[in-house]
Amino acid sequence: xxxxxxxxxxxxxxxxxxxxxxxxxxxxxxxxxxxxxxxxxxxxxxxxxxxxxxxxxxxxxxxxxxxxxxxxxxxxxxxxxxxxxxxxxxxxxxxxxxxxxxxxxxxxxxxxxxx
Amino acid sequence: xxxxxxxxxxxxxxxxxxxxxxxxxxxxxxxxxxxxxxxxxxxxxxxxxxxxxxxxxxxxxxxxxxxxxxxxxxxxxxxxxxxxxxxxxxxxxxxxxxxxxxxxxxxxxxxx
Numbered sequence: 001x002x003x004x005x006x007x008x009x010x011x012x013x014x015x016x017x018x019x020x021x022x023x024x025x026x027x028x029x030x031x032x033x034x035x036x037x038x039x040x041x042x043x044x045x046x047x048x049x050x051x052x053x054x055x056x057x058x059x060x061x062x063x064x065x066x067x068x069x070x071x072x073x074x075x076x077x078x079x080x081x082x083x084x085x086x087x088x089x090x091x092x093x094x095x096x097x098x099x100x101x102x103x104x105x106x107x108x109x110x111x112x113x114x115x
Numbered sequence: 116x117x118x119x120x121x122x123x124x125x126x127x128x129x130x131x132x133x134x135x136x137x138x139x140x141x142x143x144x145x146x147x148x149x150x151x152x153x154x155x156x157x158x159x160x161x162x163x164x165x166x167x168x169x170x171x172x173x174x175x176x177x178x179x180x181x182x183x184x185x186x187x188x189x190x191x192x193x194x195x196x197x198x199x200x201x202x203x204x205x206x207x208x209x210x211x212x213x214x215x216x217x218x219x220x221x222x223x224x225x226x227x
Binding site for chain 2: 033035042043045048055056091093102103104105106107108109
């Protein structure tokens with residue numbers, strides 16, 4: 001079975017540009033999470049969806065960040081405009097919530113560098 | 116956001132030595148999960164603990180949940196170079212809430 005698929009693996013952009021990160025969760029998983037990882041702040045939960053509906057977006061840093069999940073097999077995280085302090089690894093994870101084993105399956109991440 | 120504290124932040128051990136990382140919370144946890152992230156990789160689920168005082172073992176790894184469900188530990192016996200990575204605990208503070216918050220992590224280096 002394919003795991004969580006993220007694209008791109010690496011993104012280098014200039015300050016002010018729009019960045020879109022993509023995620024395909026594992027088929028059948030009904031919860032999807034976006035995390036950001038930096039040395040200083042560790043793994044931060046940005047937003048989580050359940051059945052395609054955003055449940056908790058309190059971790060989204062500011063209005064420049066937005067996330068969508070138009071269907072059960074696709075989600076995007078958009079940063080507009082991007083800033084150097086957004087440089088980080090962004091992970092998407094999915095989970096079969098509602099079962100006794102609610103572990104997260106992570107994608108390989110997107111390494112974002114904003115110059 | 117909510118975050119559990121892990122200690123130590125870093126640990127260097129000689130191959131064959133034991134290693135322990137601790138996860139502490141000021142509030143009661145409904146359950147706790149442990150993940151391992153290899154350098155350059157992504158977090159991978161290891162185990163979930165639910166019951167007060169629960170102890171689970173996976174080969175050389177022993178996981179424990181405190182009696183008050185406010186702390187947890189991961190102990191590795193006789194470390195190997197394949198154990199290198201960062202170990203995270205992750206928690207859900209409220210039963211039924213699905214957001215999972217990760218601890219600060221402990222980065223383990225094993226010296227051959």
